[in-house]
Amino acid sequence: MFIEYSIVSQGCHAATAVLWKHRDDERVRSYTNNLDSMHKVVLETKNEASLLKMAENLKQQGIPFHLWTEQPENIPTCLATVPVMRSELGDVLKKCSLLR
Secondary structure (H helix, E strand, O other): HHHHHHHHHHHHHHHHHHHHHOOOHHHHHHHHOOHHHHOOOOOOOOOOOHHHHHHHHHHHHHHOOOEEOOHHHHHHHEEEEEOOOOHHHOOOOOEEEOOO
């Protein structure tokens, strides 16, 4: 059960961080202006290397994101993007699956 709680917590940290860091982005303002209709998708990757590769691909495509690094272990655990349509992400998430 601890692992599920830590995943939720880290995801919340990443989502909060990306919204705050990019609060002036029109996509973020539009998303947060409609609190009752927020939609999130939680995906998983195979390992840390694939998470870091995803971060690099997002950077190359110019899609704002926040990579959460758990402390004090200094381990990248998750990332969150600004609100974007899946079609805008291209193949960045192609190898990810829904977290179950």
